[in-house]
Amino acid sequence: MPKLIEYKDMSPRAKAVVDGIAQARGIDPADINNVWKGLARHPDVMERFAAEMKAAFAPGKLDPLTKELIYLAVSITNQCEYCIASHGAMARRKGMTEEMFEEFMAVVLAAQKGNKITMAYRVPVDPAFEEK
Amino acid sequence: MPKLIEYKDMSPRAKAVVDGIAQARGIDPADINNVWKGLARHPDVMERFAAEMKAAFAPGKLDPLTKELIYLAVSITNQCEYCIASHGAMARRKGMTEEMFEEFMAVVLAAQKGNKITMAYRVPVDPAFEEK
Amino acid sequence: MPKLIEYKDMSPRAKAVVDGIAQARGIDPADINNVWKGLARHPDVMERFAAEMKAAFAPGKLDPLTKELIYLAVSITNQCEYCIASHGAMARRKGMTEEMFEEFMAVVLAAQKGNKITMAYRVPVDPAFEEK
Amino acid sequence: MPKLIEYKDMSPRAKAVVDGIAQARGIDPADINNVWKGLARHPDVMERFAAEMKAAFAPGKLDPLTKELIYLAVSITNQCEYCIASHGAMARRKGMTEEMFEEFMAVVLAAQKGNKITMAYRVPVDPAFEEK
Amino acid sequence: MPKLIEYKDMSPRAKAVVDGIAQARGIDPADINNVWKGLARHPDVMERFAAEMKAAFAPGKLDPLTKELIYLAVSITNQCEYCIASHGAMARRKGMTEEMFEEFMAVVLAAQKGNKITMAYRVPVDPAFEEK
Amino acid sequence: MPKLIEYKDMSPRAKAVVDGIAQARGIDPADINNVWKGLARHPDVMERFAAEMKAAFAPGKLDPLTKELIYLAVSITNQCEYCIASHGAMARRKGMTEEMFEEFMAVVLAAQKGNKITMAYRVPVDPAFEEK
Numbered sequence: 098m099p100k101l102i103e104y105k106d107m108s109p110r111a112k113a114v115v116d117g118i119a120q121a122r123g124i125d126p127a128d129i130n131n132v133w134k135g136l137a138r139h140p141d142v143m144e145r146f147a148a149e150m151k152a153a154f155a156p157g158k159l160d161p162l163t164k165e166l167i168y169l170a171v172s173i174t175n176q177c178e179y180c181i182a183s184h185g186a187m188a189r190r191k192g193m194t195e196e197m198f199e200e201f202m203a204v205v206l207a208a209q210k211g212n213k214i215t216m217a218y219r220v221p222v223d224p225a226f227e228e229k
Numbered sequence: 230m231p232k233l234i235e236y237k238d239m240s241p242r243a244k245a246v247v248d249g250i251a252q253a254r255g256i257d258p259a260d261i262n263n264v265w266k267g268l269a270r271h272p273d274v275m276e277r278f279a280a281e282m283k284a285a286f287a288p289g290k291l292d293p294l295t296k297e298l299i300y301l302a303v304s305i306t307n308q309c310e311y312c313i314a315s316h317g318a319m320a321r322r323k324g325m326t327e328e329m330f331e332e333f334m335a336v337v338l339a340a341q342k343g344n345k346i347t348m349a350y351r352v353p354v355d356p357a358f359e360e361k
Numbered sequence: 362m363p364k365l366i367e368y369k370d371m372s373p374r375a376k377a378v379v380d381g382i383a384q385a386r387g388i389d390p391a392d393i394n395n396v397w398k399g400l401a402r403h404p405d406v407m408e409r410f411a412a413e414m415k416a417a418f419a420p421g422k423l424d425p426l427t428k429e430l431i432y433l434a435v436s437i438t439n440q441c442e443y444c445i446a447s448h449g450a451m452a453r454r455k456g457m458t459e460e461m462f463e464e465f466m467a468v469v470l471a472a473q474k475g476n477k478i479t480m481a482y483r484v485p486v487d488p489a490f491e492e493k
Numbered sequence: 494m495p496k497l498i499e500y501k502d503m504s505p506r507a508k509a510v511v512d513g514i515a516q517a518r519g520i521d522p523a524d525i526n527n528v529w530k531g532l533a534r535h536p537d538v539m540e541r542f543a544a545e546m547k548a549a550f551a552p553g554k555l556d557p558l559t560k561e562l563i564y565l566a567v568s569i570t571n572q573c574e575y576c577i578a579s580h581g582a583m584a585r586r587k588g589m590t591e592e593m594f595e596e597f598m599a600v601v602l603a604a605q606k607g608n609k610i611t612m613a614y615r616v617p618v619d620p621a622f623e624e625k
Numbered sequence: 626m627p628k629l630i631e632y633k634d635m636s637p638r639a640k641a642v643v644d645g646i647a648q649a650r651g652i653d654p655a656d657i658n659n660v661w662k663g664l665a666r667h668p669d670v671m672e673r674f675a676a677e678m679k680a681a682f683a684p685g686k687l688d689p690l691t692k693e694l695i696y697l698a699v700s701i702t703n704q705c706e707y708c709i710a711s712h713g714a715m716a717r718r719k720g721m722t723e724e725m726f727e728e729f730m731a732v733v734l735a736a737q738k739g740n741k742i743t744m745a746y747r748v749p750v751d752p753a754f755e756e757k
Numbered sequence: 758m759p760k761l762i763e764y765k766d767m768s769p770r771a772k773a774v775v776d777g778i779a780q781a782r783g784i785d786p787a788d789i790n791n792v793w794k795g796l797a798r799h800p801d802v803m804e805r806f807a808a809e810m811k812a813a814f815a816p817g818k819l820d821p822l823t824k825e826l827i828y829l830a831v832s833i834t835n836q837c838e839y840c841i842a843s844h845g846a847m848a849r850r851k852g853m854t855e856e857m858f859e860e861f862m863a864v865v866l867a868a869q870k871g872n873k874i875t876m877a878y879r880v881p882v883d884p885a886f887e888e889k
Contacts, residue, residue, distance in 0.1 A: 100350070100351060100352075100623075100624045101352070101353075130355045130357070130358075131352045131353055131354070131355050132343070132346065132347055132350075132352050134352075135346075135347070135350035135351070135352040136346065136350060138459060138463075139459075139462070139463040139466060141463060141467060141548065142346075142463060142466050142467055142470065145467075145545060145548070146339075146342060146343070146346060149335075149338075149339050149342060149541060150339050150343070152335060152339075152537065152541070153332075153335040153336045153338075153339035154336070154339075157328075157332045158326065158328050158329045158332055159298075159329055159332045159333065159336075163295050163298065164332075164336045166291075166295065166298075166299055167298055167299065167302045167333060167336045167337060167340070168336055168339070168340040168343070170299045170302040170303050170306075171302050171303075171305075171306045171337055171340035171341060171344065172340055172343070172344055173303075173741060173744060173745045174302075174303045174306035174307055174741070175306055175340075175341070175344040175440070176440065176740075176741075176744045176835070176836065176837070177343075177344035177347055177348060177440070178354065178744070178747060179347035179348075179352050179353075179354055180340070180343050180344050180347055181744065181745060181747060182354045182355075182358040182359065182747065183354070183355065183358045184340075185358070185360075186357070186358040186360075194290065195798060195799075196289075196290050197290045197291055198799070199798075199799040199801060199802060200285075200289045200290055200291045200296075201291065201299060202742075202745060202799060202802050203281075203284060203285040203801060203802055203805075204285045204286070204291075204296045204299045204300055204303075205299060205303055205741070205745070206281070206285075206738055206741060206742070206802065207278075207281050207282050207284075207285035207286075207300070208299070208300040208303035208304060208307075208312070208316075209303060209307070209737050209738065209741050210278060210281060210734055210737065210738065211264070211278070211282070211300070211304070211309075211312050212303065212304055212307040212309035212312050212704075213701060213702070213704075213733070213734060213737050214264065214267075214268060214274075214278060214730075214734070215264055215267070215309055215311035215312055216309060216311075216701060216704045216706070216709065217701045217709060217730060217733070218232070218264075218267035218268060219232060219267070219706060219709060219710065220232075220233070220263045220264050220266075220267040220311050221233075221263055221311075222263070222310065222311055222314045222315070223262045223263050223314075223315065225262070225318070226262070226314040226315045226317070226318040227314065227496075228317075228496045232887075232888045270723060270727075271723075271726070271727040271730060273727060273731060273812065274727060274730050274731055274734065277731075277809060277812070281805060284801065284805070305477060305480060305481045306477070307704070308476075308477075308480045308571070308572065308573070308704065309704070310480070310483060313480065313481060313483060314483065327534060327535075330535070331534075331535040331537060331538060334478075334481060334535060334538050335537060335538055335541075337477070337481070338474055338477060338478070338538065341473050341474065341477050342470055342473065342474065344440075345437060345438070345440075345469070345470060345473050346466075346470070348437060348440045348442070348445065349437045349445060349466060349469070351442060351445060351446065359760075360760045364614070364615060364616075364755075364756045365616070365617075394619045394621070394622075395616045395617055395618070395619050396607070396610065396611055396614075396616050398616075399610075399611070399614035399615070399616040400610060400614060402855060402859075403855075403858070403859040403862060405680065405859060405863060406610075406859060406862050406863055406866065409677060409680070409863075410603075410606060410607070410610060413599075413602070413603050413606060413673060414603050414607070416599060416603075416669065416673070417596075417599040417600045417602075417603035418600070418603075421592075421596045422590065422592050422593045422596055423562075423593055423596045423597065423600075427559050427562065428596075428600045430555075430559065430562075430563055431562055431563065431566045431597060431600045431601060431604070432600055432603070432604040432607070434563045434566040434567050434570075435566050435567075435569075435570045435600075435601055435604035435605060435608065436604055436607070436608055437567075438566075438567045438570040438571055439570055439604075439605070439608040439836070440836065441607075441608035441611055441612060441836070442618065443611035443612075443616050443617075443618055444604070444607050444608050444611055446618045446619075446622040446623065447618070447619065447622045448604075449622070449624075450621070450622040458554065460553075460554050461554045461555055464549075464553045464554055464555045464560075465555065465563060467545075467548060467549040468549045468550070468555075468560045468563045468564055469563060469567055470545070470549075471542075471545050471546050471548075471549035471550075471564070472563070472564040472567035472568055472571075472576070472580075473567060473571070474542060474545060475528070475542070475546070475564070475568070475573075475576050476567065476568055476571040476573035476576050478528065478531075478532060478538075478542060479528055479531070479573055479575035479576055480573060480575075482496070482528075482531035482532060483496060483531070484496075484497070484527045484528050484530075484531040484575050485497075485527055485575075486527070486574065486575055486578045486579070487526045487527050487578075487579065489526070489582070490526075490578040490579045490581070490582040491578065491628075492581075492628045569873060569876060569877045570873070572703070572704065572705070572872075572873075572876045574876070574879060577876065577877060577879060578879065591666060591667075594667070595666075595667040595669060595670060598667060598670050598874075598877060599669060599670055599673075601873065601877070602670065602870055602873060602874070605869050605870065605873050606866055606869065606870065608836075609833060609834070609836075609865070609866060609869050610862075610866070612833060612836045612838070612841065613833045613841060613862060613865070615838060615841060615842065628878070628879060628880075629880070629881075658883045658885070658886070659880045659881055659882070659883050660871070660874065660875055660878075660880050662880075663874075663875070663878035663879070663880040664874060664878060670874075674867075674870060674871070674874060677863075677866070677867050677870060678867050678871070680863060680867075681860075681863040681864045681866075681867035682864070682867075685856075685860045686854065686856050686857045686860055687826075687857055687860045687861065687864075691823050691826065692860075692864045694819075694823065694826075694827055695826055695827065695830045695861060695864045695865060695868070696864055696867070696868040696871070698827045698830040698831050698834075699830050699831075699833075699834045699865055699868035699869060699872065700868055700871070700872055701831075702830075702831045702834035702835055703834055703868075703869070703872040705871075705872035705875055705876060706882065707875035707876075707880050707881075707882055708868070708871050708872050708875055710882045710883075710886040710887065711882070711883065711886045712868075713886070713888075714885070714886040722818065724817075724818050725818045725819055728813075728817045728818055728819045728824075729819065729827060731809075731812060731813040732813045732814070732819075732824045732827045732828055733827060733831055734809070734813075735806075735809050735810050735812075735813035735814075735828070736827070736828040736831035736832055736835075736840070736844075737831060737835070738806060738809060739792070739806070739810070739828070739832070739837075739840050740831065740832055740835040740837035740840050742792065742795075742796060742802075742806060743792055743795070743837055743839035743840055744837060744839075746760070746792075746795035746796060747760060747795070748760075748761070748791045748792050748794075748795040748839050749761075749791055749839075750791070750838065750839055750842045750843070751790045751791050751842075751843065753790070753846070754790075754842040754843045754845070754846040755842065756845075
């Protein structure tokens with residue numbers, strides 16, 4: 098079985114998932130991005146991931162760009178090249194300027210350092226930070 | 230040498246770092262949080278981390294809460310308990326409601342899944358996502 | 362020194378390791394897979410890894426496919442492309458069907474989520490789960 | 494808001510999730526384990542995780558113990574203490590003997606080593622491992 | 626079975642491993658550190674880890690302190706509290722001064738940043754760095 | 758904006774950073790390695806990383822090769838291909854022989870195993886390892 102399955106070769110269940118995404122984005126299902134072509138052989142996993150992405154990016158209290166930045170921060174920390182490339186591109190489409198990207202990177206890198214410092218020095222949580 | 234050094238026992242260089250942070254936050258230097266007490270024996274590392282944090286959270290294009298959420302997303306991904314506790318508390322102080330926290334978690338968890346899916350299925354980056 | 366060393370160019374100690382693996386698998390030593398060509402310049406590390414792999418996959422209480430799935434679960438979590446590709450292929454050879462692969466992925470992804478949730482919410486271990 | 498919410502203090506949606514899990518396991522909802530008490534303030538995330546866990550552990554081609562071992566392998570790799578404790582306990586309940594646990598650990602540790610070796614030596618994927 | 630097994634309660638194979646370590650370190654076997662008490666129920670894994678540690682720290686081209694620093698760098702990166710505590714203590718015993726520890730931390734933190742930067746910006750490897 | 762920016766196309770601030778590095782290394786700024794070309798669009802982040810690298814590798818108590826090995830140990834643990842390639846090359850230039858590299862790998866791999874073992878068996882820190 099090929100690693101990527103083109104839309105025309107997908108099962109009906111996989112096609113239905115892609116149709117939903119394509120319609121929401123206003124694109125041709127044949128132009129769906131690779132992650133869905135990779136998932137197409139596993140319709141249960143695919144449907145669940147599509148539903149989870151839809152729920153995560155549904156309109157709410159956090160604006161769409163903020164959500165993309167959160168997704169990108171996770172992806173950089175996990176070192177996932179595909180997600181860095183795809184959600185980096187989506188963040189730009191949703192308004193991320195080069196200036197915002199630099200600020201974002203400054204926070205991401207400060208966080209990496211803070212994370213490793215508190216582990217290396219085995220810093221105990223301050224009582225003031227505990228939820229009550 | 231104790232793991233945590235109280236303000237009164239810090240070297241002049243460490244005290245100066247804490248003074249700067251305490252002044253900016255409007256708190257008593259003796260109430261500085263534990264990460265700085267842990268770092269106090271290493272003034273070079275401490276000064277650099279304080280400067281990096283200050284620069285990362287300086288006013289800019291991204292609002293303060295968005296920056297906290299980015300920091301928190303990295304910390305959850307890296308599984309750093311101290312940073313989850315401290316920046317979770319800071320995000321609340323900067324306006325994160327329970328509703329926003331739930332939306333944030335939904336994006337963070339979708340991203341973890343997206344990251345592992347693209348690695349597991351070895352999905353190649355779409356040409357459309359490449360920077361030009 | 363080249364990154365990969367072909368069998369014919371290996372040291373006697375490296376050749377002996379490859380001979381052992383090739384014989385167990387019933388293949389020509391020249392067709393050994395790349396990981397052993399990469400390790401060939403470091404015979405101590407190579408011998409130890411070969412011995413560890415042999416012991417881990419020796420007949421026992423867990424069947425060979427279960428062991429491949431455990432190995433693959435670790436490799437996906439660590440995001441190691443080589444190991445995902447090689448042990449994915451081996452799992453198929455040992456009987457993993459597409460249906461089993463989808464079930465496997467469902468568990469792997471649920472575990473990633475469970476891991477991050479318990480860290481993010483800082484969930485303490487239930488006394489009932491402690492070993493006695 | 495407390496970090497853990499007891500069953501009696503949960504919202505109706507959270508209670509419904511716990512009721513479903515408690516019924517399936519034949520336990521009192523008040524004895525639900527901590528991860529659900531931690532998630533109870535975020536019903537969307539909670540419902541989705543419960544549904545994902547139910548689907549992942551639904552009867553299928555892989556037996557229940559194999560699924561627990563896969564879950565445990567991910568949790569050890571991600572170094573999630575809660576999940577190691579809880580799914581370690583569940584694996585024992587589903588039949589993992591001490592002997593099987595030792596074999597499992599041997600594979601998990603061999604995989605960690607294989608993952609780091611292939612990255613450190615930058616080993617390219619063998620053409621034979623590519624899916625066709 | 627208890628999480629930690631005291632020396633007096635260990636199996637003969639586990640005792641033999643501890644005897645070897647205790648003799649090399651000039652300590653009483655009853656004072657062996659916890660990692661060996663935790664491993665004692667799994668003699669195969671225990672023997673293999675003991676042999677691997679002995680080989681890794683055998684006299685060679687790198688001095689003992691350098692090896693401890695390498696071990697500690699890995700442990701901080703993996704965020705393993707036990708190993709940070711134990712190998713931090715061992716590094717001090719082998720001559721690590723507070724000044725050296727600070728220099729070490731500076732390199733560890735610069736590396737974390739370099740790692741995340743090259744991933745975030747998806748930097749391709751320079752041809753000059755490729756092995757020939 | 759291209760992923761990599763050549764020296765001739767860099768902003769004055771980015772050029773100044775590269776000039777400093779090139780001068781210290783005795784190379785032509787046009788031959789700067791890729792990480793700096795990737796960072797060139799974000800001068801704040803770039804200046805801070807350059808300053809941090811300079812401080813981390815400044816002459817001190819640890820010799821230059823030891824620092825490279827620490828950097829490389831972090832990079833292998835984080836699985837950063839670029840950093841493994843670049844700092845592997847730098848370690849060789851600073852005197853790492855193939856024999857030393859093998860010893861280094863033996864320690865790195867033993868540490869990975871020790872890290873996962875102590876997490877999997879949930880080993881508590883020995884009181885003797887606590888700092889006083």
